[in-house]
Amino acid sequence: MTATAQQEADAPQTRSSGFTLRQYMVCLSGVVWREGLRFLHQRGRFVSALVRPLVWLLIFAAGFRSVLGVSIIPPYDTYILYEDYITPGLMAMIQLFNGMQSSLSMVYDREMGNMRILLVSPLPRSFILVSKLAAGTAVSVVQVYAYLLVAWFWGIEPPRLGYLTVLPALVLAGMMLGSLGMLLSSMIRQLENFAGVMNFVIFPMFFASSALYPLWRVQETSPVLAVICKLNPFTYAVELIRFALYCQIDWTSLLVVLGCTVAFLAGALIAYDPAKGLIGRRGGG
């Protein structure tokens, strides 16, 4: 018998081993519940999450309506107002900010010590982190629908079915942006370092994307910027949401968002793995 096999044979089995599906679900719902409570306690976060895109919609878009004409491009089958064009971008912006906010919470929790309670759960750490990601995504989806409700009063009226078909796109985009935030949070030791990263991530990702202007217009004015936009995963999150809001699927965006979600999440799981990650090497946690 090998040493490993001997060790496993030696292990006692006094309690039932493993966890049931119900226990996993209890854990997931508990993490989502806690994230929801935290969101409710931070009313300023909800207000700012709502006000930020509305400022863009009501002021920026109204001001630029006459300057930035949008031709007929998929998924639109007619000329649209600029407000209609930037709405998917603003929806993705809500999720981008929320993803970064969640990661900021993780850095804060790590500094305050709350994170340790999460990390000493007996359930697999990967499941705990995915639960945390799902919780953040759920909060971001609620924010997006709140924005869509207000935008509806401003005349932004996508197809009614679009409110439903956009949901999977929002979940996927939220997971991608949340896992990016989680990956970033694993690299940041102190809360004060996070502000710089926010500026280096959020603003470049948002502005160098198709959120505010269609890529063909970017191509006309700056081919280099157009390439950067095409390399930016956020562009694909925006386009995935844009097409889904009009009951269509942009397969390229779907694949890119899926691929980036897997890559960012894998990076985050490795970074938070106690055996492989960065946390142990630095003595934090």
Next chain:
Amino acid sequence: MAREPALSIEKLSHAYGPRLALDDVSFSVARGSCTALLGLNGAGKTTLFSLVTRLFAARKGRIRVLGFDVNRQPGEALRRLGVVFQARTLDLDLTVAQNLRYHAALHGIGAAEAGARATAILTGMELDGRQREKARNLSGGQMRRVEIARALLHQPELLVLDEPTVGLDVKAREAILRHLRELVARGSLTVLWATHLLDEIEATDDVVVIHRGRVLACGGAQAVIAAQGMPDIARAFAALTAAGPASETEDAPP
């Protein structure tokens, strides 16, 4: 066959880059014992707790909780382990009940069962009636007791506490240690608590003396005192650490 100890640590070493925090540490904690991990600040206590609770993984050496290897079977080890960290880990914006419910969920325990257990444990900790109170409104001693209640919620067999009495007044310290000893006396729990406060040790306790990342002595408090030829634990500890290793080690941040 003899039962596995509650905690078994074999040849455990850990370094933060070039900084050695634990150096070939080996000791075990018997089931049903109340064991103090004695060491000065920076002795390696927090690093040891971080490895036992798998905040990060041991790269050299082996840790077993109730016979389960923490690295190989983390789920089985952690479900038997209750943890109270040195730093406060309550979510201050949540109520006492919500903090406990969240912890229960992380262990796969549903809200109804968690509520029933919480009521019983909080009553035992003289915290009944505080369930709806926000954690930030509690005193330091009350917060610590809530953290202990939370750590007991999933009915662990081994409770580890990293300097649980630091920053508390004498009355709160006494209340917490009395409660821990009562839990051990009931027979279902083993307690390992880290401390540098020597007056917390009682004659019936076991002690593990750690200094600069190395274990200098372990066993019953009386036996450790007798082995050093000293009249009390304070002088035995002073004698041990004065003659202990001189190599530089550094502990993890709390």
